[in-house]
Amino acid sequence: MTDPLIVVEGLVKRFYLKGQNYVGAINGISFEIGRGETLGLVGESGSGKTTVGRCLLRLVEPTSGRIRFEGSDITRLTKRELKPLRSRLQMVFQDPFASLNPRRTVRQTVEEPLALQREAPARGWLGMITEMLERVGLGPQYLDRFPVELTASEQQRVGIARALITSPKLVVLDEPTSTLDPTVREEILGLLRSLQSSTSVAYLFISHDIMAVERLSHRVAVMYLGHIVEQAPTAAIMADPRHPYTRALMSAVLSPDPTRRLSRNLVVGEIPSAINPRRECPFYSRCPIRLDRCLDDVPAMAAVGSEHGAACFRWRDTSEVLAEVASE
């Protein structure tokens, strides 16, 4: 990729507990996002994907690793140096209602980033706010409403307006649609996409819903237990997933077409605890095709294609082996 917008290298985040114990939330991940591009980050709860987003905005302090955004290393900046950066790096949160201050009107909420940055003169703010609201599909009659007076979809539109009003270069979307009804989900995804094409903002789209990720992302990274286990352009990963976990995520999706038969669910159990992770394949405990040697080390990212990597020792023939197991 030529001149990526943000480069994350070897990011690690540990939350220390009592004694020597720690939660390995992120265990050394690397990725890049280009200008105007969307990287989808998929994984289940506990995989560490929200923590990645929070590290990018320094809402939590990364333990180690580097995050280069437009030339400066975010992890090294002081809080003061960080502040001007905020207008170029924004976030949209999972629960639209909870992320809005209940005692602030739509106008006050969307105005806040402008007031904090003081880049534009104050008399222009109202015009900017009205225009931004219009772009997210809300008319001026919404200016003085409070969050309780909005539907979930309207609340999330306000959240998006707040994030985009300072024309950021990158917006972290943390499960922006997961608490929404499917009908509303579509609306919001469509809105995000049209905003991207008109402003060429880049997104880090965090979600547990691989279908939503497919709809919005140019590239996809799959996270499991603090590791990126597979990463590729969207079309490549959807057509030819190489990591058994990626396959599991895909086959867990229920098509609304009743004539389609469900594939057998091969992955049982739940994501294990992230406390004091061992040096082994993170997916070992649930992997239907695991081997003894998967316990030896964390598998490195193997190059499946030029831009497609999978961190599995058996990446060469995952689908054949899985089919064998399934037919047993």
Place this chain on the structure above:
Amino acid sequence: MSARKIDDDRRWQHSSASVTRHSAHRSVTGLWSRLSRFDRAVLFVFILVLVIAAIGPFVAPYPPTFADPLQRLVPPNRAHPFGTDENGIDVLSRLIAAPRTDVLIAVIATTLSVAIGVPLGVVAGYFEGADRRALRWISEGTLRLLDVIQAFPVFILAMVLVAIRGTGPVNVVFAVAFVNFPVFLRLVRSEILALREHLYAEAAVALGNSELGVGFKHLLPNAWPTVLVQVSVTIGFAVLLTAGLSFVGAGVSPPTPELGAMIASGAKFMVIGQWWVAMFPGLLLGLIVFTFAVMGDIVGKLMEPGQRTIPARRLLSKDRIAPAAQAEAAAPSAPDAVLSVRGLAIEASGGPPILDGVSFDLMPGEILGVVGLPGSGKSILVRAIVRLLGHDLQRRAGHVFFRGKDLAELDERTLRAIRGYEILPLLPNAKSQLNPLVRVGDLMVAHIRAHHRCSRREAHARAARMLGAIGIGDAEHWLAAYPHELSGGMAQRVCLAIALVHRPPLIVADEPTAGLDVTVQRQVLDLMIELCHQSGAAQVLATRELGIVAHYCNRVAVLHEGLIVEMGSVRDVLLAPRHAVTRRLIAAADLRAVSSAATTNTSSKIVR
């Protein structure tokens, strides 16, 4: 999605939204209607007290410091309705003039405590959550110091303060403010600590606010209601404290009219039968303190954030409903149906209907999916069947026949015996429904033994086997665990397993897999269906996800504006939808349809 499409969607969403939607909770009539008659009476007295405090000295019938030596200790009569005191001053006039002193001192002192306590509380709340250890220590130390201050009996402390600084109103203000500011500091600190967990606090940091800025700009406004409640209570208490200090001679001294001093000087005449001098000020003091205390509650009620007003519903004309659904509503319930809902109508107290005549039959072993737009009444329907509705929702009409009994008419005790045993309600967030104090194993054993005669040991062994069957390894560990140790998916599976011990003929489920991870959702659904097949249980399954309906249900009912607008076999409805809402739901789900890699042709556990 094009802008037009969004517009269309928006219109859709609001087609049923009402005119009343805008900010009813901010209007005065809205606020007034929240108060009970008692509250309104207190509010009236409160205003009266404030008015008297403001203009008392000017409206008193006699000058409140005018002593008439010839009229000393006159009992209540026409000229002096409350009598006169030992100096010959009219007691009523002094009573009207006195609250000004007490209330003024109390208000100023409380304002001072708020002005000191609240900002310190914000800072303490911020320090306490801070990364830097030194700040946490400062905060910790301050709190310990406050403990010490507060450990003294307040009255003694105030007396000591006045003794050090000398008597007089200004010193009383300082003393009362000093003993009260820790109350506000603590209150605000704990509010801030709680509020900073909210997502909007994190959002504010992400926007570039400093932590302290978030505390003052975002969290404090949300803490104000609690603070104001406390302000009112504290003013009442401060009035009492002021009067108390004056009573012991440490506060305001005569001749300034003041309740405590009046009581003090009147007290010595009490024993010789001249009761009026002390009694009336005493009663008034009690009334003032009481009024301020109750005002605290009232303020709390008025500051509650408004509820969203419920959208008014248009009634659907019958011809907009698919014929099959209509026919089923009209027909008498099928003889062999497990569940037969007839014309069920639910409304919010005084509000619009939420369900408006829902009818359907459920055959043994059948799984009926209930879908609809958000707010269409899916959850209400599921809860209405087992009568698990909140108190603000009532049944207006209709019946729910289950094995010959009308659940809608049963008394609560009989119903409770059925619920959980013959009908299993499965609601989202199973964890919150398990008793947090009972170990998983004990709970399972109790249920097993309620149903099968067996020893504890046998029941325990059986429980362990059950956990294995629902995919939870290391059974002994989990049997000894408490519900909070389970993950959401495990809790939902445990609920299922427990319930199915009783082999209920009917399960009613509302989004049973909401919030679960996709790979876990499949496991729970597979298990649910498998167990249904084993025991022949029928099921009503409300869900937002059409994918669940497509693969786990036999029939589907589409709810819209409180009515079933389309019902039929899953294939018929999903492949050839007739109603606009159904098409809209399918469109939303279809866009997310699966690419070919996800569905292979391996055999499925699901039987249809």
